[in-house]
Amino acid sequence: xxxxxxxxxxxxxxxxxxxxxxxxxxxxxxxxxxxxxxxxxxxxxxxxxxxxxxxxxxxxxxxxxxxxxxxxxxxxxxxxxxxxxxxxxxxxxxxxxxxxxxxxxxxxxxxxxxxxxxxxxxxxxxxxxxxxxxxxxxxxxxxxxxxxxxxxxxxxxxxxxxxxxxxxxxxxxxxxxxxxxxxxxxxxxxxxxxxxxxxxxxxxxxxxxxxxxxxxxxxxxxxxxxxxxxxxxxxxxxxxxxxxxxxxxxxxxxxxxxxxxxxxxxxxxxxxxxxxxxxxxxxxxxxxxx
Amino acid sequence: xxxxxxxxxxxxxxxxxxxxxxxxxxxxxxxxxxxxxxxxxxxxxxxxxxxxxxxxxxxxxxxxxxxxxxxxxxxxxxxxxxxxxxxxxxxxxxxxxxxxxxxxxxxxxxxxxxxxxxxxxxxxxxxxxxxxxxxxxxxxxxxxxxxxxxxxxxxxxxxxxxxxxxxxxxxx
Numbered sequence: 001x002x003x004x005x006x007x008x009x010x011x012x013x014x015x016x017x018x019x020x021x022x023x024x025x026x027x028x029x030x031x032x033x034x035x036x037x038x039x040x041x042x043x044x045x046x047x048x049x050x051x052x053x054x055x056x057x058x059x060x061x062x063x064x065x066x067x068x069x070x071x072x073x074x075x076x077x078x079x080x081x082x083x084x085x086x087x088x089x090x091x092x093x094x095x096x097x098x099x100x101x102x103x104x105x106x107x108x109x110x111x112x113x114x115x116x117x118x119x120x121x122x123x124x125x126x127x128x129x130x131x132x133x134x135x136x137x138x139x140x141x142x143x144x145x146x147x148x149x150x151x152x153x154x155x156x157x158x159x160x161x162x163x164x165x166x167x168x169x170x171x172x173x174x175x176x177x178x179x180x181x182x183x184x185x186x187x188x189x190x191x192x193x194x195x196x197x198x199x200x201x202x203x204x205x206x207x208x209x210x211x212x213x214x215x216x217x218x219x220x221x222x223x224x225x226x227x228x229x230x231x232x233x234x235x236x237x238x239x240x241x242x243x244x245x246x247x248x249x250x251x252x253x254x255x256x257x258x259x260x261x262x263x264x265x266x267x268x269x270x271x272x273x274x275x276x277x278x279x280x281x282x283x284x285x286x287x288x289x290x
Numbered sequence: 291x292x293x294x295x296x297x298x299x300x301x302x303x304x305x306x307x308x309x310x311x312x313x314x315x316x317x318x319x320x321x322x323x324x325x326x327x328x329x330x331x332x333x334x335x336x337x338x339x340x341x342x343x344x345x346x347x348x349x350x351x352x353x354x355x356x357x358x359x360x361x362x363x364x365x366x367x368x369x370x371x372x373x374x375x376x377x378x379x380x381x382x383x384x385x386x387x388x389x390x391x392x393x394x395x396x397x398x399x400x401x402x403x404x405x406x407x408x409x410x411x412x413x414x415x416x417x418x419x420x421x422x423x424x425x426x427x428x429x430x431x432x433x434x435x436x437x438x439x440x441x442x443x444x445x446x447x448x449x450x451x452x453x454x455x456x457x458x459x460x461x462x
Contacts, residue, residue, distance in 0.1 A: 042359070060313040130429075177418070
């Protein structure tokens with residue numbers, strides 16, 4: 001049997017390991033925009049993905065329908081019961097909305113911090129190795145999508161846009177364990193309790209909600225929403241529901257586990273939100289400087 | 291036509307991975323299996339085994355780079371892992387007789403080498419936080435079964451094509 005590694009091959013291996021480390025180091029830096037060849041590659045792959053995804057999705061939808069047929073009756077019963085509840089809530093909502101409008105009119109307040117512009121997109125693929133939780137949508141720079149915009153599905157907040165090429169963009173889901181993938185959030189209750197969402201716990205199948213003050217009292221089942229601080233994401237987007245709370249390793253803060261309200265796997269259509277009003281008015285800032 | 295056939299086929303497999311994961315694979319919470327289709331890798335392993343090492347290495351480099359650019363955030367992980375996997379597998383295949391069972395075994399070994407490489411590198415960088423036992427049972431085992439099935443499925447038609455390609459290479 002010949003030698004597995006000859007000297008020449010050993011040198012090639014070492015050189016390639018050095019190149020590997022250099023490349024990883026280069027791409028670990030958070031880049032704001034993609035280079036031109038990267039954009040071109042992503043666009044052309046996105047095109048083929050779109051062609052591929054449609055028939056695949058129809059086929060998958062067919063099987064899903066067959067499975068759903070069994071539960072249809074039960075679900076129908078439940079939904080009917082919920083419908084009455086909905087009617088009641090709707091009346092309440094209308095009333096609150098009206099009072100809110102009159103109050104706003106009294107205050108002369110037109111723009112609202114919670115305003116945002118909505119763009120719709122269709123999912124064309126997903127990162128196949130499930131280390132990276134990325135999905136790809138068929139809207140890009142051409143449609144006005146920019147990095148760092150919030151992305152929601154009808155059930156709730158799912159992530160943010162990380163990079164954009166001309167015709168498609170990449171969305172990083174909240175379950176991605178990247179160290180820069182962090183969101184400030186609030187536990188809804190009588191008093192707002194702040195914390196940050198830092199990735200996903202695969203064992204518990206829940207989002208990790210860290211840095212909650214140690215004296216804050218949180219109950220299971222409370223809802224968690226985005227805070228809207230840091231003027232990137234709109235506030236009040238539903239993220240999930242608390243299923244477990246435990247003290248931190250050091251005991252200075254608490255960590256809660258959230259069940260995401262949106263299904264992070266079965267996503268078809270998403271909405272990309274752009275916040276309309278910047279947090280600080282630029283003209284005001286200039287005046288102050290003068 | 292014959293020259294584009296192989297890259298085109300691997301590219302199709304490569305794109306189908308992404309749609310498959312999004313549209314088909316079970317995301318049932320009760321099982322929490324992670325099935326990862328590595329179809330392009332299996333095809334490249336076949337090329338490395340049946341055509342020659344250089345071809346396997348080149349395809350491994352090309353599609354590794356493509357995977358890095360399109361499906362991940364970090365360049366280099368798949369570029370290195372896929373090329374190295376193709377190389378190691380083609381060296382193994384020199385000492386083994388090529389039939390269905392051996393090919394299946396080698397593709398399964400190849401896919402697990404790739405998974406280990408990627409798992410190791412991603413753990414170093416901090417992208418994956420999975421424990422080793424969870425990785426072995428919940429991810430590696432189901433992934434190997436899925437890709438093993440794929441290897442059996444394509445064995446007869448694909449090897450026939452590869453042998454033809456090898457013959458034309460010899461003639462030139």
